[in-house]
Amino acid sequence: MxxxxxxxxxxxxxxxxxxxxxxxxxxxxxxxxxxxxxxxxxxxxxxxxxxxxxxxxxxxxxxxxxxxxxxxxxxxxxxxxxxxxxxxxxxxxxxxxxxxxxxxxxxxxxxxxxxxxxxxxxxxxxxxxxxxxxxxxxxxxxxxxxIPALSLVLLGEGAELAATAALARTMGIATQVFAKEDTASLRLGGVPQGAQADAWTAILLLFHDHEWERTILRWALDSPAFYIGAQGGMRARMARLDDLARDGVNETQLARVTSPIGLIPRTREPGVLALSALAEILGAYEALHPLA
Structure with missing residues (x-):
């Protein structure tokens, strides 16, 4: 805990x-x-x-x-x-x-x-x-x-999603997981069904297929989440921001999207990515505390 x-x-x-x-x-x-x-x-x-x-x-x-x-x-x-x-x-x-x-x-x-x-x-x-x-x-x-306890909304696929969810739960973080394979809660072009995000929530996208991100990121940016992150390098970041800008998302909102994610640059190992991303999220959450 x-x-x-x-x-x-x-x-x-x-x-x-x-x-x-x-x-x-x-x-x-x-x-x-x-x-x-x-x-x-x-x-x-x-x-x-x-x-x-x-x-x-x-x-x-x-x-x-x-x-x-x-x-x-x-x-x-x-x-x-x-x-x-x-x-x-x-x-x-x-x-x-x-x-x-x-x-x-x-x-x-x-x-x-x-x-x-x-x-x-x-x-x-x-x-x-x-x-x-x-x-x-x-x-x-x-x-x-x-302040309320940190909560986490994870969306994505594969080993990165599984590793991050497992580590977050081990740490006692309340975690909502939306997997690409679970079509009942997440579909291409849709928003996660039943997801809850407040000012004490971090939203993390872990997709290899970045076409899944566009609608989800617009949903995330409409929330008060204190952290919004998306997996991918600088090329994916620029394409992502261009898509959101074409959708009418302003510069202030675009700046809320963190990418690349994590404290360890260019990691290729799912477990290391999970640790790196959660460390970054925890740092941002700690900064919210009035006594930080």
């Missing part, structure tokens, strides 16, 4: 958990501001043996947080704690040498969590208010924004 922050949110929403949120970073750290971890079993006093959802990268830090949450009294107010550089906890240091300001909430607001989860399930962005003390430094994060 790639949405570890969503996992922490959903675990906290389920109840019986504490929620830790990184609200400030002093120096370097391998997670961004807003990274979260939910510690399950806090209400039962499980302490350092509690299971966690989400990730803060450092196992020692996660154990420390689980223990600190377990020591908080039932019904205690959220606490803002510094870890690493500048922390009063002198026997705990971060490997990166930096400092983290982390909000420890032993009993997060279930109603607020429910609103965020419902919004994300409805494919809408949302924000969770954080109970940071009023006298805390102003630069600390006070609301945690979320």
């Amino acid at each position: 790639i949405h570890t922050d969503h996992a922490a949110l959903r675990a906290a929403h389920a109840g019986g958990t504490g929620l830790c949120t990184v609200v400030g970073i002093d120096g370097s750290f391998s997670r961004r501001v807003g990274a979260q971890m939910a510690t399950q079993g806090v209400e039962q006093g499980a302490g350092a043996d509690a299971s966690v959802a989400g990730s803060l990268a450092d196992v020692c830090l996660e154990r420390q947080l689980a223990g600190d949450l377990a020591q908080m009294a039932p019904g205690a107010v959220p606490a803002l704690q510094r870890y690493g550089r500048g922390s009063p906890i002198i026997d705990f240091r971060l490997p990166c040498g930096g400092g983290l300001d982390i909000l420890l909430d032993p009993a997060p607001d279930r109603a607020a969590l429910a609103q965020v989860v419902q919004a994300l399930d409805a494919r809408q962005p949302a924000s969770l208010p954080l109970p940071v003390p009023a006298d805390a430094p102003p630069h600390l994060l006070r609301a945690r924004p979320y």
Whole structure:
């Protein structure tokens, strides 16, 4: 799974958990501001043996947080704690040498969590208010924004389509697949039947027979998809753009079509193409996050 922050949110929403949120970073750290971890079993006093959802990268830090949450009294107010550089906890240091300001909430607001989860399930962005003390430094994060999970629409044929679909699903990406061979959902000159694309969706065309692309690309460009890509080299790209321009597609829309696709140029191996294209898509998706 790639949405570890969503996992922490959903675990906290389920109840019986504490929620830790990184609200400030002093120096370097391998997670961004807003990274979260939910510690399950806090209400039962499980302490350092509690299971966690989400990730803060450092196992020692996660154990420390689980223990600190377990020591908080039932019904205690959220606490803002510094870890690493500048922390009063002198026997705990971060490997990166930096400092983290982390909000420890032993009993997060279930109603607020429910609103965020419902919004994300409805494919809408949302924000969770954080109970940071009023006298805390102003630069600390006070609301945690979320965006819906990445979804993927794949259209095409052959080994490239199969490899990309398999890798995407292994990564936990919700994937809709429309194969050239499945005439019930995809036909030449038509649009994919039942395909759903929103602002958090990437659309990727993997055709060798490029005459299949023209109508599909017009459909994709009418959607709010954040990424639209099509397999093929520069010659295929120029022919594709010429066809779309003749169909009345303007320059702004044409610029939305990514081709060639992927981070690795001129790859001939389906598995490498899949990895290359998905890495590019994930990079574009990460750039959508308000805290990126």
